[in-house]
Amino acid sequence: MTVSQSETYRIADLGQSLLNRKIHLRGWVRTRRGSKGFSFIQLNDGSNLSGLQIIADEKLENYEEISKLSTGAALEVWGTLVESQGRGQDFELQSEQILIRGTAPGEEYPLQKKGHTLEFLRDIAHLRPRTNTLGAVFRIRNTLSQAIHRFFQDRGFLYVHTPIITANDAEGAGEMFHVTSLDLEQLPKTKAGKVDYDQDFFGTDVSLTVSGQLGAEVFALAFTNVYTFGPTFRAENSNTARHLAEFWMIEPEMAFMDLQGMLVLTEEFLRELLKECLDRHEEDLAFLQKMYDQELISGLKHICDTPFETLTYTEAVKILENSGKSFEFPVEWGCDLQSEHERYLSEVHLGGPLNLIDYPKDIKAFYMKQNPDGKTVAAMDVLFPRLGEIVGGSQREDDGESLLHLMREKGLPEETYQWYLELRRFGTAPHSGFGLGLERLVQFVTGMKNIRDVIPFPSSSPAPVATMKKN
Numbered sequence: 001m002t003v004s005q006s007e008t009y010r011i012a013d014l015g016q017s018l019l020n021r022k023i024h025l026r027g028w029v030r031t032r033r034g035s036k037g038f039s040f041i042q043l044n045d046g047s048n049l050s051g052l053q054i055i056a057d058e059k060l061e062n063y064e065e066i067s068k069l070s071t072g073a074a075l076e077v078w079g080t081l082v083e084s085q086g087r088g089q090d091f092e093l094q095s096e097q098i099l100i101r102g103t104a105p106g107e108e109y110p111l112q113k114k115g116h117t118l119e120f121l122r123d124i125a126h127l128r129p130r131t132n133t134l135g136a137v138f139r140i141r142n143t144l145s146q147a148i149h150r151f152f153q154d155r156g157f158l159y160v161h162t163p164i165i166t167a168n169d170a171e172g173a174g175e176m177f178h179v180t181s182l183d184l185e186q187l188p189k190t191k192a193g194k195v196d197y198d199q200d201f202f203g204t205d206v207s208l209t210v211s212g213q214l215g216a217e218v219f220a221l222a223f224t225n226v227y228t229f230g231p232t233f234r235a236e237n238s239n240t241a242r243h244l245a246e247f248w249m250i251e252p253e254m255a256f257m258d259l260q261g262m263l264v265l266t267e268e269f270l271r272e273l274l275k276e277c278l279d280r281h282e283e284d285l286a287f288l289q290k291m292y293d294q295e296l297i298s299g300l301k302h303i304c305d306t307p308f309e310t311l312t313y314t315e316a317v318k319i320l321e322n323s324g325k326s327f328e329f330p331v332e333w334g335c336d337l338q339s340e341h342e343r344y345l346s347e348v349h350l351g352g353p354l355n356l357i358d359y360p361k362d363i364k365a366f367y368m369k370q371n372p373d374g375k376t377v378a379a380m381d382v383l384f385p386r387l388g389e390i391v392g393g394s395q396r397e398d399d400g401e402s403l404l405h406l407m408r409e410k411g412l413p414e415e416t417y418q419w420y421l422e423l424r425r426f427g428t429a430p431h432s433g434f435g436l437g438l439e440r441l442v443q444f445v446t447g448m449k450n451i452r453d454v455i456p457f458p459s460s461s462p463a464p465v466a467t468m469k470k471n
């Protein structure tokens, strides 16, 4: 077989069966070092962490150029896969031809062999996917995305694409980004001095969605079990290491399921996702553990092996009050729980995963099923050690009168929710659902402290997303 007929492989797919075969690889130089008569090139194509060592002999016709290659250059390589002489790898490629597709001048290329801080990497978001850390993070993010679809597809859930632009505030919290085609410098006004949305593209005030839930409820009341998986947007004023303005959310919605049924499903779901990562990402997780969190893998295994505890909000508040800890935000019944409280409960008090249920209705969204006590709703938050809230959900209020009552209490504009109320008039049924923030999950699995390091482009990066005012 001539060199040009060699089959193309991804580095992660190389194995014993290809030993002594001629193959073709493509990728980017991680490091190159010269030795007498040779160059050793570490090539990475994104398929795994370690890449492959390429041996380039000085007899190669373009050895002069090869010997000057530096980190970042793009190559195509043909050669024979052989057992490695050196330590730390099983195979290497004895190259017979190297085509230099693109060089990366060493003095200018920002990624050098020495480690860079994650903060520095956020400013070069167009290059950071080529680093070991971001490589591991995005391979795991990909595995999780696929495992999420498989979990639901295996159980007969219908994948539904809910709208991105919407007139409904699904959470009723007013944290939406408005979408308009009007000229903001010259807004048309009504006689009453308000913005005249009649002249806008949709003829009404619309925004980017904060959740696909309300649309998913429509579909659950026709297909029984459904899920959405898409981008969501929140103009929350919380610039923390766990909040993004644009993030991806997975929202299953199940008809004929109550809160208790959902607790079982959620636990099975999260456990299966973590198991998949442990099974498929040994190398990536070992690297992340070494770099960022000594207890990463044991922490993931612990969640897989530990049944989730369930506490009511009322019990949790008692535990926090009796903890003897002075929290930054004081605790009393009725307050919203902060990340410090959530972490105390799951990390210190239980040392494991926790379902927190039955929150006060005043601090939760309008759509949650009201409990007979008149004070709480059938809400569920799943809290993980190290992270706090990873999942938020509830049984839904399926009684039209109660729903309308709570909407009025919360001062929501009834007109835009007429269709939602109508679902309670025509074939209403108990139903429940939850939302899992994809980035929170990726954070948990990879041990990344800042959520900006698990999305492709953090909003503070120059390209290709909008820059946030303060970051």
Ligand code: 4AD
Pocket: 170, 171, 210, 211, 212, 213, 234, 236, 242, 243, 244, 245, 247, 249, 251, 252, 389, 390, 391, 392, 393, 394, 433, 434, 435, 436, 437, 438, 439, 440
């Ligand atoms: O608790 P949340 O606000 O619940 C909902 O949106 C419901 N409609 C879900 C449902 O019942 N279908 O958000 C759900 C999850 C959170 O637990 C968190 O993991 C994630 O979405 N999340 C965020 N992730 C990153 N940045 C933000 N700003 C987030 N806000 C929520």
Ligand code: MG
Pocket: 381, 389, 391, 392
């Ligand atoms: Mg929540």
